[in-house]
């Protein structure tokens with residue numbers, strides 16, 4: 001249940017991957033009994049920094065599929081214990097639901113088998129012998145599609161921050177990590193100051209630009225393991241794993257200072273915008289997410305009350 005309906009789980013570094021070239025390390029499950037080909041494909045894929053697991057039989061492939069949830073499956077048709085088509089029938093439902101592409105790589109070239117595999121829902125059918133250049137570019141292309149899809153369901157379109165749904169998942173994940181391993185994390189809630197005034201004076205489009213500029217600055221300022229989310233309209237959240245409250249405060253105050261110096265122009269007027277923040281570090285007392293959010297929210301309120309453009313622990 002720690003998973004979104006659609007199979008997107010919080011991934012450390014995912015935001016960084018989405019912003020750069022999509023180089024999150026993907027795991028590919030290779031189910032094929034041709035030992036030489038498997039060794040060659042593994043080497044080629046690892047050179048592209050994919051992580052490869054190998055199954056030389058259907059049984060082993062199924063086991064790895066259920067245990068590790070790979071990001072992609074490369075499946076042979078002629079296997080020693082069952083046919084690849086039988087494997088496909090067993091896993092296609094779950095793979096579709098979790099958007100794990102299945103690509104057949106096979107010496108079985110008959111049109112009937114290919115049509116049948118496509119009708120069951122495979123993404124591609126690559127003939128053996130494998131042309132390694134074509135093979136690698138196709139794999140890359142499929143992962144790009146997958147990343148676009150992942151992005152579209154968890155990222156806020158206007159700002160590029162993760163959405164509320166991803167915020168909730170990240171929170172659950174970090175709290176359960178903390179309970180298991182005592183790995184700490186801090187949460188910062190940030191709310192733009194007098195934002196209604198920006199909208200009222202300059203219009204909503206200008207308001208939107210301010211939200212974008214703010215988000216760009218935050219995304220530029222954080223580490224790969226941090227997760228930046230749009231929590232509500234002009235309210236944002238930043239999760240900082242392995243970060244105590246004092247360090248989190250330094251991060252937020254630096255962003256705060258940089259943001260308040262940014263100059264915006266509209267209606268021939270120059271204006272500045274600031275934000276207020278509240279920070280909470282997880283402790284044993286945070287048995288549920290609501291309590292943690294509540295405390296960060298109270299700290300945020302204290303910042304507002306004290307005059308805005310500041311951070312409270």
Ligand code: GH3
Nearest residue numbers: 191192193194195196197199204205207208233234
């Ligand atoms: P405070 O300093 O107390 O936070 O004052 P504020 O004016 O920012 O407070 P409030 O939370 O009441 O106002 C938030 C405003 O943000 C109201 C809403 O119209 C605006 N807003 C929310 N989402 C968006 C958006 O996506 N685009 C724009 N342009 N405005 C938005």
Ligand code: MG
Nearest residue numbers: 033076078079
């Ligand atoms: Mg085979």
Ligand code: MG
Nearest residue numbers: 191192193195
């Ligand atoms: Mg506000």
Ligand code: MG
Nearest residue numbers: 191192234235
């Ligand atoms: Mg608000």
